[in-house]
Amino acid sequence: MSGNRDSLGTSKFTLVPAVISVAKGIVYALAALMPCANAQSYPDKPIRMLTSEAGGGSDFVARLVAQGMSTHLGQRVVVDNRGMIAAEIAKHAAPDGYTLILYGSPLWLSPFLRDKLPYDPVRDYAPVSLVVSTPNVVVVHPGVPAQTIAELVALAKAKPGALNYSSASTGSTQHLAAELFKSMAGVNLVRIPYKGSGPALNAVIAGQVQLMFPSAGSATQHIKAGRLRALAVTTAQPSALVPGLPTVAASGLPGYESTSPFGVFAPLKTPAAIIARLNRDIARGLNDSEIKPRFTGAGVETVGSTPTELGAMVKSEMAKWGKLIREAGIREE
DSSP: OEEEEOTTOOEEEEOOHHHHHHHHHHHHHHHHHHHHHHHHHOOSSOEEEEESSTTSHHHHHHHHHHHHHHHHHSSOEEEEEOTTHHHHHHHHSOSSSSEEEEEOTHHHHHHHHSSOOSSOTTTSEEEEEEEEEEEBEEEEOTTSSOSSHHHHHHHHHHSTTOOEEEESSTTOHHHHHHHHHHHHHTOOOEEEEOSSHHHHHHHHHTTSSSEEOOBHHHHHHHHHTTSSEEEEEOSSSOOTTSTTOOBSGGGTOTTOOOEEEEEEEEETTOOHHHHHHHHHHHHHHHTOTTTHHHHHHTTOEEOOOOHHHHHHHHHHHHHHHHHHHHHHTOOOO
């Protein structure tokens, strides 16, 4: 400090730059410690988990994940169904661990299907954990004269454009799995879109279309009842969810793989300590003796991952499916 006196003889002091610098350093240090302090008490109130509309695949997964997390976090995890606006809400939420988003591939593939999205799937979120993955199966109506993938490809090549496949919304896993099949097999299959996976599957059962790539969970009962014939599963390796069914890759299309993964994300800049806590308790919930069988019974495989692995998976999925979407000229209606 340096001092002088004013006209009344009162001493005035000014802070020299060195003292100012020290004071600023203390303030910055205290500010840096705040996230750590918050992380130590986290969570001390309910957590909101944003996801798709009620009744969708993401909604089902979110409710089971939330149930498992609540048990281990010691706080309620409340599912908030917002549809695709959930992505924008999560982007602008406070990065304090009290707002999360659980979503599947529409979160990171929508940038390839439509213009001017209000979020970036890589830059606007902090990955927390991959939670589950759902395999698809290739099914045909029993009247289709194909018992294997090789026979289906041969039939499609013999009659270009004669075979129709059903799917739900543009860019859905069912849709993209079929388009990847078309591309790799070099066949012409005609897409018949429906407003939901249920009506799309019913169309195959009724013989209105010849084939589909539905989720294993939705198709299993119809396969067992003989209403559908399953030819292969879309995972890279055989799946315990559909025992005895070969993979598409091993049936004549090496390298073919299509699944429906779901992940949990937090707003960008959420403290690493909170991300780590969430990741740990999500994993505990996925392995809970009450939760895991409910996923398996619905045809869903529990996975779990590190935040880094989820981030890498999103980038890999975007590279793979983005290329296919561009080449096939797929755009959302």
